[in-house]
Amino acid sequence: MSVSGYPGSMDSSADVRHPAEPWRIKSIESIRLTSAEERRAALSAAGYNVGLLPAELVYIDLYTDSGTGAMSDRQWAAVMLGDESYAGSRSFHRFEAAVRDYYGYPHVIPAHQGRAAEHILSRCLIRPGHHVPGNMYFTTTREHQELNGGVFHDIVIDTAHDPDVDLPFKGNVDLAKLERLIDEVGAEQIPYVSLAATVNMAGGQPISMANLAEVRELTCRHGIPIILDAARAVENAWFIKQREPGWTEHSVAAVLREMCELTDGATMSAKKDSFANIGGWLAVRDPALAERARNLVVVYEGLHTYGGMAGRDLEATAQGIEESVQEDSIRTRVQQVAYLADRIAAAGAPIVRPVGGHAVFLNATAFLPGVPREQFPAQTLTCALYLDAGIRCTERGAVSAGRDPVTGENRYPPLELVRLTIPRRAYTQSHMDVVADSVIRLYGQRGELRSGVEFTHEPETLRFFQSRFRPLSSEPLFGEVARHPAEPAGDERGNSSFPSLVVDRRASQEFSMPQSREDISPLLPTPLMQLATGFWSFKTYAGAIEIGLFDLLAGGRELTMEEVSAELGIAHRPADLLLAGCASLGLLNKSGARYRNSELSEEFLVKGAPYYFGGFVRYLDRREYPAWQSIVEALRTNRPLTWTPGTQESLFDTGDPETLQLFWDCMYCISTFTARALATVYDLTRHTRLLDVGGGAGAFPIELCRRFGHLSATVFELPHVGDLARQKITAANMDGAVDVVAGDFICDPELPRGYDAIILSMILHDWDEETCRTLLRKCRAALPPGGAVLICELLLNDERTGPPAAALMGMNMLVETEGGKNYSAAEYRGWLQEAGFARVEVMPIEAAGANGVVVGHLS
Template sequence: MSVSDSFEPPAEPGARLRHPAEPWRVKSVEPLRLTSPQERRDALEQAGYNVGLLPADLVYIDLYTDSGTSAMSDRQWAAVMLGDESYAGSRSFYRLEAAVRRYYGYEHVIPAHQGRAAENILSRILIRPGHQVPGNMYFTTTRTHQELNGAVFHDIVVDEAHDPAADLPFKGNVDLGKLERLIDKVGAEQIPYVSLAATVNMAGGQPISLANMADVRELTRRHRIPVILDAARAVENAWFIKQREPGRGEETVAEILREMCALTDGATMSAKKDSFANIGGWLAVRDPQLAEKARNLVVVYEGLHTYGGMAGRDLEAVAQGIEESVREDGIRTRIEQVAYLGDRIAAAGVPMVRPVGGHAVFLDARAFLPAVPPEEFPAQTLTCALYLDAGIRSTERGAVSAGRDPDTGENRCPRLELVRLTIPRRVYTQSHMDVVADSVARLHARRGEFASGVSFTHEPATLRFFQSRFRPVASAPLFGPAAR
């Protein structure tokens, strides 16, 4: 029994989940390089203590993201060879369009090179200065596009989503009271759309329930406010609905996915997530007039509306990936691998977000490193420690990712200060998960050695976590004794 399904820790310390055997076999391998502790120290210093700036060749297990890093199937690689590279009217576009219509249910499909490109098109169409956009917790690129176009984001997720220890099945749910109060305060005409994420990345990959989505749809329908879904990990959300929501256990993941999308007016999609592709995305809507505006803008920023910044071979890979994404055995194995890592980490007494989400295990860095002051970025500090210890690259999801308030210039201080261990799909084995779990447990046992963190030496104005550079606050070598 896993923490992701039962909401309870393993019955005994050290208990391990036996996740299902993978429904595939290995056809080719990519060698990984094992580095020495000194090599990692030198590399981290060169990268300005930002693991995102490390050369990939110096990373042993790369858990920075599941975006574009999953393993494509032999069917996807075969589809690549069928790509039609015609500039206009590529048959590969029509295959993608048919796949989105079949599995997501949206009529109008506008391809884009990745999810944030779809967010850019959507924001330019719908948002005007002074608009207010509510959503079930922010995501970095989504909020950035909203703010760049003059909107203010409002977090309307349930309060429990901000509590790492709150062990609830649907921590991605919208607090309907918060949404209704915002509508009453600013007026429905000032809300261009409600932004729904499924799952909620910044809360730890937490799902939203179908019942909650239906309630949001009913409320927004009364006020004539559109609902736009971030569908990047909607298949994973559908799996959690199947497992956790009463009355849904007999439905297929594909059926639940269609039901989710039916409660929305459109979606942005990063096909680099659920669809296994290395690049690609789309914006899909029901309103033909909105679709026409999107096609006009995609020509300006991405490419013709039948390729949207993607090559024909990528359109084919995404279309095939959509079909594979809803297969029950595949999504079960994906979720259980993440749960296995979560179970092992929980068994070591490590503070983390509960329950385990669909795409990653999120460590509670503030509780993990209680002696590191908030202004010295505990989560950023912990990402450095994981790399030094075992060559593991993870992602900061705390104050650095939250950025600065555009009005005051002050650092945002989110309640969640997390490190994300993001599992690419079909890439790593159970043994790799054991290496990660062992490293996390070692560092937790050494947590008393961490008395200080890092500070900025270079800070970009937008999406700073990608390219920021830091230095250790203490004059001694970072994190004391050499990493094991």
């Protein structure tokens, strides 16, 4: 199966063949190949925003599919029929008839593009204090809603935010969320429900006909209209035909018409499905709303019979609407996207699954795990792809999400994506191969990119279009710039204007058609070298902590190498090497001849810091690193190496109390940040009493009860660990909100009752499958109706091939436990359903100790 995973996607056989297009080329536009030096200079001049690059310096332009596709010969012929009369143009009447015939709305108001239609709609319907629910935000749609005083609410199903969950309709509405919003704010405060088909920001995910009908039934009961974002509704109709039982025998045109019958109106960018270079419309059923919209169109767009569109564009759009529902056309469109996705996924690079109909979305968080979200990994990856191969693509993450209009803080959506948007009928399979090769090449060197970008210019609205950035690293470019054999010799290294981006030495930086097999350079063992020497980083890091380097530089001190040498009592040579090593890892900054702690080191690696992380490194260095020297023994015996079952009660039964204290302190730090991440993705206002099973020193209850004043919580732990939790609770002044109950969640026959949510954070990976199943059954028995269990873990993907943090933590469980291992979300989902949890949702998070939350809900 292909990564799209459903009938109608292309067959992903070993050679990944692409079907022939149902058209032939009549006219071409030349695109210029650029050198690596040109691309570096251009990107710097554009402020590291590929959207500001001159188009002639882009080799393959995947920035958008909006107006960038190829029109057909019939569309170009229709252009010559355009009636440019100011009023009553016959081209408008052909355009109006096409919209009515294929979309079914009686009142059609043209606009120059989709966001103009959104503007008119928002001005007509939204007032300050209104709430607009939708199946995930889109940038311009939410901007218009907020500019008119509305508040957007995301009511898409939670799995839409998980790039690894493969479901046929991840654009579906969570009906419980919608009903809860109606109950909370009142139907009169909801001007309409905004439904995207497909959901762009989730990876082009469709909504099912059944879900659309359920939304319709719910909104009709409350008198709330539905407005469809129909820009890619034809693609959505194709997915319904391919994936939803009962629709296989229907034509795409019939499915599209039925989708629209379930809604009250639509905004449309004709630059997408309709193959037009410009244009759009607002179409509605309500004549009174149509009248208000026409009045505003005259003010903002032009007369209501052209709405900012020339007669020739009205004609081309009308023809494009007819062509858009031709099944050979839409099939080829979707299969070309699937071909690119299959090639990328086959190399292990992380993408959103299943693949949608207009783009392949790279999961930038997983692609660049070394770039913090505050440094915009998706924006960084767009720059890397341009530098590597001249490919322009789109950031769809925190930069696109903008700032919260109330707090002014950056919004960090669960999905941090890069969109490879494929224009319709514009590029060939060879172009897709160039794109796939570049993505795969960069993914192979992902570990070398550890820093991102920051703003130098930030517009107030839709900032992603015109923002400018600068790189945060001052280090040289990772890897030397390759020189094409035909490129004149010069400075072999070059001067990088984006110093932290990866450039692969194996491949040419000047691109033409794919090379023959004889021209491809042999692989280099560079990734293997990086794996083999990974301990250099850890031991440099651990040695600096043990010798007190970060404590020495605490409080903003800046010292020269000679001063560090003197104060630590070590010779110049080791001092110089240690400082260089720590600076290369981003743990120190250097100004002139002086070194100082980086922000990260100052925050976490100075003893006495509230969330001191150095203890975790010392724990690993003292206890686990020596044990890993005998990893082959663990592989052969299937027995832990850090303790001896049979003579010791557990891995925590140690004669070294200092090491044990280091463990609990570091777990408190890690758990605190995991709790914060949980609070950003899961609505804890629905619960009142939490039970933290195996809660250690109490980090989760302390952090969550601080954030949510209505909560109370209990730490359920072994007696000696509970004593440590009580100390932390008292120190945090949380005695009234958090308490401790002593017990053993493994040996005790049941868990304490009286709680409506149970937290299992970084617990289940310590145990074998049967123990995990048993514990989840205990959770089910202890919870009341409507209760939930929240599992926070480093989750493996369903194929058990990554991400590395989860897979390698599983290896550490081999060293530390008798039966522990890291599990996938699919495994947890199955066990929860087996235990009796009616609904399971998976939410990705970004934390040191966990990458996902699996929630089991009782009905």
